[in-house]
Amino acid sequence: MTKASEIHDAAAEWLIRLEGPAAPDMWDALQTWMDEDPRHRAEFIRLRVAWNRVDRLKNMRPEDGTIDSDLLAPSKISPATLLVRGLQPLQGKPKKGLEDLFIPERRRVLTTAAAIAAAGVLAWFGAYHLGWKSYETGIGGREKIELSDGTTVDLNTNTELYARISGSRREIMLSQGEALFHVAHDTKRPFYVVAGGTVVRAVGTAFSVRIRDAGHVDVLVAEGRVAVGAPETEANFENPTLLAGAPKVSAGEAASVRRNSVAIRSILSKDITRKLSWTEGHLDFQGETLDDAVQEFNRYNQRHITIADPSILKVQFGGSFLTTDLDSFIAALPRFGIRVQVGDKKGDIRLFAAGKPP
Amino acid sequence: MSKNDERYLLQALDIESVLRACLYRYTRSNPDVDELLQEVYARVLVAGSSNDPEVRSVRAFALTIARNVAFDWLRHKQVVPIELVADLEALEVLDEGEQIEEIVNSHQELALLVEAIQDLPDRCRQVFTLRKVYGYSQKEIALRMNISENTVEQHLTKAARRCAQALFDQPVSERRSILFGRFGKRKGSNDQGE
Numbered sequence A: 001m002t003k004a005s006e007i008h009d010a011a012a013e014w015l016i017r018l019e020g021p022a023a024p025d026m027w028d029a030l031q032t033w034m035d036e037d038p039r040h041r042a043e044f045i046r047l048r049v050a051w052n053r054v055d056r057l058k059n060m061r062p063e064d065g066t067i068d069s070d071l072l073a074p075s076k077i078s079p080a081t082l083l084v085r086g087l088q089p090l091q092g093k094p095k096k097g098l099e100d101l102f103i104p105e106r107r108r109v110l111t112t113a114a115a116i117a118a119a120g121v122l123a124w125f126g127a128y129h130l131g132w133k134s135y136e137t138g139i140g141g142r143e144k145i146e147l148s149d150g151t152t153v154d155l156n157t158n159t160e161l162y163a164r165i166s167g168s169r170r171e172i173m174l175s176q177g178e179a180l181f182h183v184a185h186d187t188k189r190p191f192y193v194v195a196g197g198t199v200v201r202a203v204g205t206a207f208s209v210r211i212r213d214a215g216h217v218d219v220l221v222a223e224g225r226v227a228v229g230a231p232e233t234e235a236n237f238e239n240p241t242l243l244a245g246a247p248k249v250s251a252g253e254a255a256s257v258r259r260n261s262v263a264i265r266s267i268l269s270k271d272i273t274r275k276l277s278w279t280e281g282h283l284d285f286q287g288e289t290l291d292d293a294v295q296e297f298n299r300y301n302q303r304h305i306t307i308a309d310p311s312i313l314k315v316q317f318g319g320s321f322l323t324t325d326l327d328s329f330i331a332a333l334p335r336f337g338i339r340v341q342v343g344d345k346k347g348d349i350r351l352f353a354a355g356k357p358p
Numbered sequence B: 001m002s003k004n005d006e007r008y009l010l011q012a013l014d015i016e017s018v019l020r021a022c023l024y025r026y027t028r029s030n031p032d033v034d035e036l037l038q039e040v041y042a043r044v045l046v047a048g049s050s051n052d053p054e055v056r057s058v059r060a061f062a063l064t065i066a067r068n069v070a071f072d073w074l075r076h077k078q079v080v081p082i083e084l085v086a087d088l089e090a091l092e093v094l095d096e097g098e099q100i101e102e103i104v105n106s107h108q109e110l111a112l113l114v115e116a117i118q119d120l121p122d123r124c125r126q127v128f129t130l131r132k133v134y135g136y137s138q139k140e141i142a143l144r145m146n147i148s149e150n151t152v153e154q155h156l157t158k159a160a161r162r163c164a165q166a167l168f169d170q171p172v173s174e175r176r177s178i179l180f181g182r183f184g185k186r187k188g189s190n191d192q193g194e
Helices: A003-017 A026-036 A038-060 A079-090 A098-102 A108-124 A269-275 A290-300 A326-336 B007-013 B016-027 B030-049 B058-077 B084-092 B106-118 B122-133 B138-145 B149-168 B172-183
Strands: A133-136 A143-146 A152-155 A160-165 A170-176 A178-182 A191-195 A198-202 A206-213 A216-223 A225-229 A248-250 A253-258 A261-266 A282-289 A305-307 A316-322 A338-342 A349-353
Touching: A003 A026, A003 A038, A003 B030, A003 B149, A026 A038, A038 A133, A038 B007, A038 B030, A038 B106, A038 B122, A038 B149, A133 A152, A152 A160, A170 A178, A170 A206, A178 A191, A191 A206, A198 A206, A198 A216, A216 A225, A216 A248, A216 A269, A248 A253, A282 A290, A290 A305, A290 A316, A290 A326, A316 A326, A326 A338, A326 A349, B007 B016, B007 B030, B007 B058, B016 B030, B016 B058, B030 B058, B106 B122, B106 B149, B122 B138, B122 B149, B138 B149
Parallel strands: A170 A191, A305 A349
Antiparallel strands: A133 A160, A143 A152, A152 A178, A160 A170, A178 A206, A191 A198, A198 A225, A206 A216, A216 A253, A225 A248, A253 A261, A282 A316, A338 A349
């Protein structure tokens, strides 16, 4: 047996042993083993990363709740079921359609930038420790999960998050997208959400967190109160206690957190309901600009809408739609003086002011 | 250890097949590749936790380390393969983006994983399915399948090794053929000679 395979086997045994019945000195022993040789630590991390990635297989669990230990037996699983049950929910990540799978592409490496960035962010926020569970949805996907502390989380479209619940704290790493948290009340274990360098702390409350783009995070509080830390001041996830002066956001308020600022504004309760209607699969617009409405639809759909005429960006728009019902949205546009042109490549959609020549 | 010490390693894992290909050029032996790869990862990990300036491209960095590790190994063996000179030139152009066609694609990962799991012995596959698809604890699995917890651990250890292999240790070309073979032809664009 070579030294390499010895290390490999030992690392795999450690990984699995840690999931089993706990022995008091197990952690110390693991630390000792990893400190002996950086190859030990590296191989352990390699196996742990693989083992955690395997968690996405839970997407294949049948919805009717039946337990079948032969679910993955060769006789049961065909490429078709793989496609329908496993692949589609993950469709949105990377941001490419299914048909891209069939086209050999020399430089597909470019499309993976997001995946690598996510891995990098996770590492930064302390994936060094075990116990993180990952959850994700594709474009147009939506999922409700319950964490072991009783907290429920709604994941919106194209979202990825990691959760770790321990005896002393509850931690969420939102690496992409948007999520609504109904936090189970537990004063002994504060609940932290880290998103794009922003830290949100809650005890028992309901709030949503959305990553807008790099360095810009929105927090919307429906119940209770949370504390929000701006980037740079609170980027340390190993100990994400907020400064005493961290801004508080209460029920009926929304915070827009940017690199050096936290802007808090009040929101009417009916508007909060509206802004969270995605949890029911709806989008409700009441006077939002066309620009905002289009950006929303683009989050949920593979087909992309572009506003080709800047003069209509600020047209006020209204209506209620299913998030993935692009056709109804398009059908409503002419009433707002918008002309729709469906392009030939990939069904992309371009919007113009009605009456103007193309 | 600083908090970001795993960052480089996580990125390096995603180009494992490229690193293996690089090491194989020098060693021409898979057991030696396994050996050297662990050394590469160890050095990447150490570099990630040091206070050295940020590495701009972790992929290029990991490849450089792989080359250095291979050179050290050759020096140690005092054997320089004849084709080394040519290989060196070939390696110089091996640069990020151009020839690293690594695919970190979640669809594909899933297909590879499922295929790997299907190859496991029945009992091992069943234990794995209960643990990773249904989230049973090791104890629950032992009770349900009427086996000892120790046996459950052994099955899962085997499955974990297989998963790491499926996710990281796949030649690029093989990944492709699995994917395209599995889902068949489409648009006639993926089948060579068509």
